[in-house]
Amino acid sequence: MSLHAMAPDGHDAHTAHVPVFTGARRAELDELLTRYPTKMAALLPALWMLQEDRGWVSPEGMAEVAAVLDLTPAYVKGVVSFYTMYHQHPVGRHFVQVCTTTPCNVCGAEDVVHAFLRETKCGELGVTSPDGRFTVIEVECLGACGFATPVMINDALVECVSVDSVKDLVAGLD
Numbered sequence: 001m002s003l004h005a006m007a008p009d010g011h012d013a014h015t016a017h018v019p020v021f022t023g024a025r026r027a028e029l030d031e032l033l034t035r036y037p038t039k040m041a042a043l044l045p046a047l048w049m050l051q052e053d054r055g056w057v058s059p060e061g062m063a064e065v066a067a068v069l070d071l072t073p074a075y076v077k078g079v080v081s082f083y084t085m086y087h088q089h090p091v092g093r094h095f096v097q098v099c100t101t102t103p104c105n106v107c108g109a110e111d112v113v114h115a116f117l118r119e120t121k122c123g124e125l126g127v128t129s130p131d132g133r134f135t136v137i138e139v140e141c142l143g144a145c146g147f148a149t150p151v152m153i154n155d156a157l158v159e160c161v162s163v164d165s166v167k168d169l170v171a172g173l174d
Contacts, residue, residue, distance in 0.1 A: 017060030020053045021046075021068050029068065039069040043079055047086055056087040084139070091135040092128045094173050096120070097152040098161075099142040107148035108163065113138060115166035116151075133173070 021029050029046060036042045046069060050061045057080050059073075066073045080086045087095070096116055100109045113136070117123060120134035128135045144150035147159030151169075158169065 017058055017064070019064055020050050020061065021064060025049065025053065026068075040071060043069060043071065043076065044083075047076075047080060051086060055093075056090050090128065092120075092122075092133050094120075094134050095152075095154055096134060096136045097139040097142070098136065099140070099144070099148075099150045100138040101141040101145070103145040104148040104150065109149040111163045112149045112151070112161055112166060115163045116170070119166050119170040134170075 029042070029049065032045055033039060033042050043065070046065050047057055047062075050065055051057050054061060059077075062076045062080055063073045065071075066076045069076075080088060098109060098113045098116060100113060113125070116134075116136045117125070120136055121129045121131075122134055122136045126135065126137055139152070142150040142152055142157065144157060144159055149161045151158045151161045153169070153173070161169065
């Protein structure tokens with residue numbers, strides 16, 4: 001299992017935590033805080049900012065968010081562990097989520113999952129490919145049952161993915 005991954009900002013995801021909320025990012029957070037009644041209310045977007053910069057939400061990142069929002073690290077951990085949109089370990093540059101809810105499964109989602117695992121060379125769900133480019137997971141309902149099989153690749157929803165279209169999708173990613 002390879003967990004080597006580079007953060008979107010170029011940091012190695014496994015090196016020591018480098019604070020995110022400094023300089024321009026801190027100014028962005030401070031601007032964001034003016035739109036919320038309390039610092040706590042800005043927790044989800046602050047975590048999103050952290051993940052955008054580092055590619056995942058490390059324990060050190062959670063501690064940083066807790067400090068800037070005057071929360072306890074345990075509270076932040078509880079929120080991070082509740083929401084599946086936050087990565088608690090490094091993932092590939094292309095995070096692929098395949099919907100395998102019943103309607104999509106009936107339309108061949110399991111075969112689409114296996115095609116992604118084969119084409120990305122991830123081998124197993126949740127494992128990052130040896131080149132650090134891909135991580136593939138199954139998810140429950142992407143809210144696009146009429147377009148089975150829907151797949152999220154990073155922030156983009158791709159509809160009507162079939163086993164035959166997976167190879168071209170993967171080839172089109174850098």
